[in-house]
Every structure is written in structure tokens, then in C-alpha cells.
Amino acid sequence: MSDSPEHPWRPTPVPVDWLWNTLExxxxxxxxxxxRLAAAGSGVVPWVLDLAALEEEFLLPMAGPQDGVRAISLSGAKVLARRLRDAAAANHQAALARMGTDKxxxxxxxxxxxxxxxILALGPEEEESKRWLRTHWGVTRPLRHVQVLPSTLDGRKRKMGQLRVGFWSADWSPWAAIARLRRAWPELSFELRPHYPGSQQQLDEEKPTHAPEQKGRKRQAGAGAG
Incomplete structure (x- = not known):
């Protein structure tokens, strides 16, 4: 259906179900x-962003707001969309700048x-990019709110080590990444536990941080994850 003043096109945010996971x-x-040393980084994925497309997505909902939402002038919407684009670009560049030192x-x-x-050159929203991420990571967005968890290793086993982390993943757990890591690090064991909402496992174990907000493409403009 074509756009009309009565029924303008509006971008629809893609809902995300965030799932808490623990990895040992x-x-x-x-x-x-x-x-541990190999895995530590900034959490940033250095995508090449299409800033013109991003600006358009900022503009469209302001130029044609939902019913009951007060509209602003087209010129005002364009100014605000450009400022939001510039802020997203600055945030992206700041994230890229810290990649070499942030662990x-x-x-x-x-x-x-x-x-x-x-794949990075295509940007995060292209289907080919999402296919690569699904195939190699098992998720289509970076992990969020990654944190180190207390070790459960018996202190008497001095020759053994353990790294425990918790994180939020988008819509699914990164099983594909775990499978690849098991092949790359055959001396190590990788035990991934998804904590499905309301499950007894989630209630019994560490309480996770709050889930990331539901976000559409515009909030995905940043290079990495918090």
C-alpha cells in the first residue's frame, strides 16, 4: 500500500527478547x-554505518507521528534528525577509538x-550480516551487560582454572559461538546455561542485571554493546 497523508509509512521497531545466560x-x-586474555575486549563491533539511512529513520516517525502524538514542523524534524545522526556518529567513533585499549x-x-x-562494511542491518552472525555466533546482536561471576571452583584444585561470566543475548543463546570455541580450544570445557524467564534455574542462581531495553534499529546505531 502506498503512503498517503492519512496513512503515512512509519518504521516499526523490531522487538527483542533478551535472555540471561551464564557461561563456565x-x-x-x-x-x-x-x-581469559583472548576473550577480553571492548564489546564493540566496528560496523560501517549508513548514516544517511539512519538519519532518514530518525526523521520519518517525527515527520509522520502516530495518532495522538503532537507533530513538529518538517524543518524542525529535519534539524532534530540531523542532530541525532551526528550524535550517533560521534558515539560510534568514540566506541571505535577505545577498541584497542578497552578490555x-x-x-x-x-x-x-x-x-x-x-561483512562489517555492509552494516548491522543487512540480511547478509545477520546471516553471518546467526551462523558464526548464533545471535544477531552483540552480547549485552557482560559481567564476571564468582568462581565455583574447588580451591584445592590449584592446577585447574575457571572463568564464569553472565550476559544478555538477543532472542537466543550463542550456541554457534560456543560450538566454534570448543573446537578452537579443545583443552577447555564450555558450559552454557540459558536462564529462561520464570524458570526455577533463574530463581535459584545469580540474579541477573536488568535486561537491556527493547530497541529497534535506531538504538542499534552504536558500534558496540554496553
């Missing part, structure tokens, strides 16, 4: 430490299983 990595202490994300999938440059 175990094995010889020196190999666990090597994995605050203890389980950074892009560090372990890097997105190829050809």
Missing part, C-alpha cells in the same frame, strides 16, 4: 588464563570470532 569455562589453569568486556565475541571486514 574450565580446564588447565594456564589455558583458562590464555582464554572491560570479559567475553567479547568479536575478539574471539571476528566479523570479517566485508
Amino acid at each position: 569455562v574450565g580446564g588447565p589453569a594456564e589455558r583458562v588464563e590464555a582464554f 572491560s568486556c570479559s567475553f567479547d565475541l568479536h575478539r574471539l570470532l571476528p566479523v570479517p571486514p566485508g
